[in-house]
Amino acid sequence: MNPFAYVQPRTFDEAAAALAEKRFSLPMLKAGGMDVVDHLKEGLIQPDALVNIKRLRSQPDGAPIAEAGGKVRIEATATMAEIAASDVVKRLAPVLGLSVGTAASPQVRNIGTAAGNLLQRPRCWYYRHEQFDCLKKGGSTCYSIEGENKFHAIFGGGPCHIVHPSNLAPALMVCNGVVHIVGSDRKSLPIAQLFHGPDQGIRSEHVLKPGEVITHITCDAAPRSGFYAIKEKQSFDWPLVAASVSLELDGAKIRSARVCAGAVAPIPWDLPKVEEALKGVSVDDDAALRRACDVAGDGAKPMTDNAYKVRLLPVAVRRATLIAAGRKTEVDA
């Protein structure tokens, strides 16, 4: 670990200013620090300054999560545990709380932040190991293609085959989430525009420019929303696939649906074909619901060892849909 300066700003504007200081060549933001410390330990980054935004709020004395004009407002530094426990979230956009409520471990959820969850780097084991000079680190090879790709992408088309690690991002996608930023001319960015695929630049996963800092996140109310992750381990594991769903219902019938998958592509992966197929389907019609969700895997291009994800994705989408509609899944007691 190289020596670095530790900057403690009092506001997000100060944080943005610190990032712009000429004396730092590679300043980095640190909120909860989970991913930053991982990177430092593995030697993947050598920042010369860490700017600690962990305790900053965009509004003085602001609650981590609040209702604002019928929308949900989440501080960038709200912890995953706070989001999961929030009554506002449970009432207005339950998908958000469900998505982070079982992520990682209680310890991580107590320290990991909303914006940190969105901007964390991928878990690809080739990226995470210093000795692999993979595409994402400026090399010329994606080692997963002919290597160990069980947990890699089935959508996106490469050339880098990471899956986006955030659970919160797909959840925000189905609630029209917006990230609010300081440090540049633009003041906000829809979550749908926050991420880019490897074809738009392999070395990063998001479009934020150096010096931009997320201050808070807002999203529409999505009271009929749900999340389902399929994991190997039931504690402290990453999803094999995950789905976030938001519904508008007429009784049991789906008027419209927003569906976004996690852990299947380098970005949160919208599933418009499923959204279309779900229209008019009754959530209580198991056969019809299955038919609609089965198109979730359409267009997937699995790698050598992850075709099973194509089979899992419709299950996650269907269960998230049932949860969104307040129904039990077939495996609930």
Added chain:
Amino acid sequence: MKPLDEATLIPSHMPTTNRPSNMGASVNDNASRLDAVPKVTGSAKYGKDYHLPNSLYIVFIRCPWGAADFVSADEAAAKATPGVVEMQVRGKSCTYHGQSIGYIAADSPRAAKRALRALAPKWKRTPVKTQISDTVKDNPDIGDDGQNNMNGAEVTHEAVYTTPVQTHSSLETHGGAVDHRGDRATVYASTQGTSSSRDGLGGPLGLGQGDFELVCEYVGGGFGSKLGGPGKELTTAAQLAAKYKRPAYMFCNRSEEHLDTGNRPSSRTLARIGFKKDGSPVGGEIRTWGGTGVAGGGGGASIPSGRYKLGEIKKLHDDVSFNGGGPRAFRAPGHPQAAFAEELMLDEVAAKLGMDPLALRMKLAGGEHRKMFEAGAKLIGWSNRKPNGSQNSALRTGYGAGAAGWGSAGPGGAAEVVIARDGSVESRTGTQDIGTGQRTGMGIVTADALGIPLKYVSVKIGRSTLPPGPGSGGSVTTPTTAPTMTAVAKAAKTQLLELLATQANAKPDEFSIKDGVVLRNGEKYLTWEEACGKLPNDGITANKGKGERGDGHSNGVQFVKLDVDTETGVIHLRHVVAIQSCGRVICRKTAESQIIGGVIQGLSFALFENKLLDRNTGAMVNDNFESYKILGPGDMPHIEPVLWSKGQSGFKALGEPPTIPTAGATACALFNAIGRPVRDLPLTPDKVLAALAAGQGGAA
């Protein structure tokens, strides 16, 4: 057999803090670990906790690839790193990820790591093999012996069973801290052999055995990997401490622990076996391969286990090399992987025979195992088991069973019991507590032999200057030391009673001790403290006595109940019953804990653990605790340990047998639930889904 006592038939939702089935099963049912408070509060100091003033910190320079030729390194830059004291680089070709080519010693851990970064060794990768199947691609034809063994078979079964490399994953990594003070030294080790580690350190320390002490009061797990001397980490620390006459510290990080401190070798078992229609065994051939990495051997698999009559079996074995770290002894070496193959094979045979797999086991197993199977079947609710593959619901329940066995060890080791005039007792033996409860067990047998409450006894273990005890391997620590300590404590008691008799001008056999009270002719004579107060200044020291050997094997059976989510392939473990004999149980809680720990390790092996080497570069891609997955709280079933103590005498083995049958019983339960076997560990969702898909349209 006789039905079990009502107390044995406890419901599965019984809180684990209250196991009436085990009440009365042990010498001391209620004692908690003597080191519970230090361990929970953190005041217990493990070897890894000894950061000594002015210490050198050592890191190994390791090959990052499965196979690579060393090309160059910037030694000048590394040496110029502030704080670097010494560096040694032996550039060479390496054959596994994590192989050491030298070390850097520096004034701080950070300086050592910076120097390692500055060194930036360059490597040229060479082709790798990463698993058994890179070498063994086809099933060889059955040999003549095996073919002859199968003559007369009415039902035959042929299948390949495979298990991955499992790492020990000790929470405290390998290494040591050495406090060298010129003409003497103290070594803080993390070892399963206090004596054997001591024996290997005189040379590196440059000291005679009497001039240093090895201290290992607590060990954060070893599971077999910390046997066999001090190891290269501690040896290097000792050499550098001796050279610079200052403390030195070397402990592996988590990655290094996965890469280079041993493992359970991978296995491939090709079973060809025949039975009569009534389930009588005929025989066959069982061929095994052990994936031993770069080591030449150590990959044996104990199948047939001998716990089941399988007829005449021709057994063949080969070890297979690939570019991975070599194996070391790992809790029941050769057994869990073999039991996985054997138990699942039996369930598959039972399915072909149309038999209940437990009925087949009752036909093939020995007497004690049969009694245990009957008892366990009641506890798990085997009567609720549905035939293989007969369920159609999304969530399907499965039941599986397996058996364990372990040999016994005779008394040995040296022990010393000291009774002081204030009534305190010290129980001394140079063993180590690798988490099993050895410290507590020594206290309990001492107190029991003396007839006094445990509170009087203080146990001293984990120092090379104590009377030498055995290494903790083969589950022998307790069977070896408990009889010896018992005998020595009894000798101390005899001395005490003789002294009281002399002082009272009476015969020694008029005196006895019970519950801390000295009795004379059955009447209260003195309290323990009063009696000890009559001792001469130095109290009593006893160190002679011959213990008695426990009889027979430590048999056990386990039952696993699980649910399979057939839409996702995810297994939800529900209930495990683990019946285990171990002779006379010393401490109920630590014995239960041993069984539960063995089951957890077995379940983790069944569902998750897999040292995964990148097929192209040989680098271990999951050298951490994130993607090297270990059973977590969310996956934990209700585990019900049953101490099978009736008819048992002597002190027998307990450490290893409880981890033997677990993975096999889990695989059988999965087979029962979905009607298709998954013959390759770990039992991950992708494999479960593949098995379900293979079953669609095919006969189960």
